Amino acid sequence: SIPEHMREAWRKFSPRGFTTKEEFEAEAVKHIETTLARSLFNCDELAAYSGTALAFRDRLIIDWNKTQQRQTFADQKRIYYLSLEFLMGRALDNAMLNVGLKNVAKEGLADLGFRIEDIIEQEHDAALGNGGLGRLAACFLDSMATLNYAAWGYGLRYRYGIFKQEIQDGYQVEIPDYWLDFNPWEFPRHDVTVDVQFYGWVNKYTDDQGKQIVSWQDGEIVTATAYDVPVPGYGTPTVNNLRLWSSKASSGEFDFAKFNSGEYESAVADEQRAETISAVLYPNDNLERGKELRLKQQYFWCAASLHDIVRRFKKSQRKWSEFPDQVAIQLNDTHPTLAIVELQRILVDMEGLEWDAAWDIVTRTFGYTNHTVLPEALEKWSVPLIQNLLPRHLQLIYEINLYFLQSVERRFPKDRDLLGRVSIIEESQPKMVRMAFLAIVGSHKVNGVAELHSDLIKTTIFKDFVKVYGPDKFTNVTNGITPRRWLHQANPRLSELIASKLGNYEFLKDLTLLNKLEPYVDDKDFKKEWAEIKYANKVRLAQHIQKTKGYSVNPKALFDIQVKRIHEYKRQQLNIFGVIHRYMAIKAMSPDERKKLVPRVSVFGGKAAPGYWMAKTIIHLINKVGEVVNKDPDVGDLLKVVFLEDYNVSKAEIIIPASDISEHISTAGTEASGTSNMKFVLNGGLIIGTLDGANIEITREIGEQNIFLFGNLSEDVEDLRHHHFYGDYQMNPELLKVFDFIKKGTFGDEGAFGALISGIAEHGDYYLVSDDFNSYCQTQDLIDEAYKDQDSWVSKSITSVARMGFFTSDRCINEYADGIWNIEPLQVKEENEVRSRT
Ligand code: HBZ
Structure with missing residues (x-):
């Protein structure tokens, strides 16, 4: 200096x-x-x-x-949040x-x-994520900065974010999202690089002093370059850092010999292969496909991040045993699990620590967050694949597993089956590495993201690990959302109205202050303003629909919204079958009966993974239903069906404040938490939902009278599924009528929807659409009735918002800090803290 x-x-x-x-x-x-x-x-x-x-x-x-x-x-402890996705938006x-x-x-x-x-x-939009998991990471960054924690995000700088969705002829079409043309928010740090190795072989030998040396040799080197993105906190001078890695062929690697000897093309091909690593975000949510490039992405990012963290630690010249007092690393799902192995490799192979001392450091450093119990989403990598790409890491994984199984055997000497069940290596053909198990073994805490989910992981997928480690290793941190983006930014008028009653904007930093709104629940003027703001937000969405879809919807109708990734477990099919049921009912009514109806606009939005054929079929059906219903003169304003294209963060900011009702209707036990449920309620929308994920805690906070719950409970799901196959199972007759209506060709080519229908009617109805259909439709009728009483509806809306304080991501981050990271915020000088607020 x-x-x-x-x-x-x-x-x-x-x-x-x-x-x-x-x-x-x-x-x-x-x-x-x-x-x-x-x-x-x-x-x-x-x-x-x-x-x-x-x-x-x-x-x-x-x-x-x-x-x-x-x-x-x-020089205090820092948090490092490792996530393959950061869905930052604008x-x-x-x-x-x-x-x-x-x-x-x-x-x-x-x-x-x-x-x-x-x-x-x-x-x-910076759209480096798929859905809830990526957006959660973005909310966490916002909260960590706002609360003055010393925290870094580490991710990949994808050249292409999540694809842009277009609907052509009712079908989803994917367009690449090249977003880096002009990005003023990132700083290339060409001086901050890490060389990352792949392939090669492991050389073990004993040196002159008789010490065992392990060296990983002759691999291919790819260089990671840091791109830093500032993350400002709200009303504080803290601006944290999100470091995204970009891949390039290492300058040593770019083969000038080849280049000079005329093999220009192959030299360029090497370069391109290296750049491919950070080229594109995998567009699957809750599905793992075991592609080699994905594993390369994971290791590239873990290795670069770990070496960066270790480099920073080493500057402090502390002893290695103090590493966990300076560094907390949180794994956002299992995608960064190789970081555990990489730290062990750094400590043992490169820094020469004894195995046990190193492993103690590793396990005290890491925490692992699980986001799903769906079996198809649990990551497994084949042993031959890892053997080829990361030969040293495979050895370390086997060693970690060996010591772990030995400790299990010592404690449960008679339980051979247990060893097989908890082994990090699955004895299949080929053998597979179970990443979630590796993450559990390498961490000191494992958390789920809502109470029900955290209970479920303890009783189902990780049951045996509770036996091995005891229950205290497993904990819950219910998700949250940042009220800065999801209230103040998305709904400035509502934020302003709340501030006018509470006297200031402090609630944006302490969301529990919202409870001071409760006295206004019966205040006529306040309710009028509240309702006017909702209406204005609906007008704004109606204008967006007009602009993007080319037709108008009536903003006075009940806006019923389901926006999230399209997935069978999230049950957009239940929603659209319900819409068809409503359409059939309207068609059968007399003009007088129709006059009594509450007009509805059913809004859908969300992307399907490009290879997820059933999800694409659901999108197709929604669009085809829209085409028919929206131009049916019998229906008019009573029902409109809208599929909004290319749902993303910035569109969510327009859509969410405009809902009267939103749908969170996953099969009980399948949605780990959900976070849009929180966003909708915080914006004064009511919700219809199953007893799943955070819906349960939302109900506990806002009161049963303020939410529309329906459907089977998670504890009954297994029996119901069993009954479909082995009992005298009868399909719901109303749903059968809906199916017949589709099969008649009402919405075009009935063949297009054959698999969607037969999956439910003939092949076991895994997501229990039929079981929940009655209860769903009846609850929708209750919603219509409730909506007719606008006065009581608005009271429910205000009461709910007043009781949403718990769901701020600030609370969430404080729980992680206390219970998992053992870290305190960094005090910022008083005079800096006072900031003008707009
Ligand atoms: O994480 C979601 C859960 O489905 C949701 O219930 C929860 O609220 C949210 C935050 O905890 N999970 C995801 O969004 N998962 C993914 O997007 C995903 C992406 C790539 C994968 C696997 C899952 O390989």
């Missing part, structure tokens, strides 16, 4: 960051005219966005640098709100000739 006596100029010129409208304008214009080489003659909205984003980026960098210095100086609006300068930007942009809403719209 610069010597003390030469720091004067630094101090004098170090930027402070803008705070006034004029200063913002100066920054934005400077960037537009110099960085972008545009002028007032050719500044379109995209250029105005770019200038604004660069101005805010500069503003963030100042606090970001200071945060990193403060954290380095404090950054500009978030940055403006978090630093408290959105109004400044709004006025400044108006001076420059732009509307802030149009400018915000220019930004491409």
Whole structure:
């Protein structure tokens, strides 16, 4: 660093960051005219966005640098959140709100000739994730920064995020999402690189001093380069770091000999192969397909992150035994499980620690979060695949397993079966490595993401590990969401109304303060404003539908929304069968009967994994039903069916505040938590749901009278499934009528939906659509009745919001910090903490 006596100029010129409208304008214009080489003659909205984003980026960098210095100086424990997915969405609006300068930007942009809403719209979503798991990671980053934890996210810098979805002729079509054309939010750190090795072979020998040496040799090297993304907290100067790795052929590797000898193409091919590693996000959620490239991605990212963490630790010159006092690593699902093996390899092979001492460090460092009990989603990698790609790691996995099984055998000497059941290696053909088991063995805590789910993992998939380790290793941290994005940013008017009653915006930092709204539940004026805001949000969604779909829907109708990944276990098929049932009922009614109905708009949105044929069929059916219903003159405004294309974070910000009812209707026991359920309720929507995931805790918090629950309980699911195969099972007759209606060709080619129907009617109905159909339809009728009483409906809405405090991701992060990471926030100086809030 610069010597003390030469720091004067630094101090004098170090930027402070803008705070006034004029200063913002100066920054934005400077960037537009110099960085972008545009002028007032050719500044379109995209250029105005770019200038604004660069101005805010500069503003963030100042606090970001200071945060990193403060954290380095404090030299306390840090959290490292390893996730293959970070579904961040847009950054500009978030940055403006978090630093408290959105109004400044709004006025400044108006001076420059732009509307802030149009400018915000220019930004491409950062869509480096599939669904709930990726968005949870993004909410956690927001909370960790807001609560002043010293935390880093580590992920991959995919060149292509989750695909863009188009609907053509009712079918999903996937378009690549190339999002990096202009990304002002990332900083390439060409000086921060890690060389990562693949393939090769393991050389074991004894050196002159008689010490066993293990070296992994002759592999192929790929270089990881860091790209850093600032993560601002709300109302605090803390700006944390999200480090994303990008792959390139290592400069040593790019074969200049080949190049010079005319093998240009093959040299380029090597380079491209290396770059392929971080090229694309795998678009499967809750399904693992065992592709070699996916395993390469996982190791590449784990190795780069681990070496980065170790490098930082080593600067402190502490003893290795202190590593777990300085470092907590959280594994977001099993995708980063190789990090466990990599740390053991670093400690034993590279740093020369004894096995037991190393393993003790490893297990004290890691925590593992499980997000699913679905068997098809549990990761397994074939032994031959790992053997070829990561030969040393396979040896270490076998060794870890050996010591683990020996300890199990010592404690349960008579239980041979137990050993087979808990073995990290599955004795199949080929043998498989069970990643969840490896993650459990290598961590000190394992958590599920809602109470029911955390109980289920203890009694089903990880039952034997509870026996081995005792129950205390397993814990629950119910998911949460950040109220900054999902209330303040997505629903600014509701946030403002709440602030007007509570006196300030403190509830955004302490969501339990929402309970101070309860006294207003019967306040007429307040209720009127509350209802007006919901209506305005519905008008906004109706405009979006008009713009994107080309037809109008009535904003006075009941908006019934189901937006999430399309999956059989989430049961969008139950919803659309219910819609068809309603359509049939309307068709059979007299005009007078129709007059009594509550008009409904059924909104669907979500992507299907490109290879998930049944999910695509469900999308197809929804679209075909829409085509028929929406133009049926018997129906008119009474029912509209809308499939919104390309559901993503920024669309969620428009859709969620506009719901009257949203659907969270998974087969009981299959949805680990769900997080959109929380987002909808926090925005004043009521929900229809099964007793699954976090729905149960939401009910406990807001009260049974404020939620529409239906369907079978998770403890009955197994018996029901059994009964389908072995009992005298009868399909639900109303659902059969729906099937007949489809089979008649009402929605076009009936053959297209044959497998969807027969899966339920003939092949066991694994997701219990038929079992829950009656209860679902009856509950939908109750919803219609309840909606007619708008006064009581609005009271339910307010009461629910008032009781949602528990579901903030801030609470969640504090629970992880306390119960798993053993870490305290880093105090930030008082004078910095006071920030203007808009
Ligand atoms: O994680 C979701 C759960 O389904 C949901 O219930 C929960 O609320 C949420 C956060 O805990 N899981 C996912 O979103 N999972 C994936 O997206 C996924 C992606 C790649 C995979 C496996 C799962 O290989």
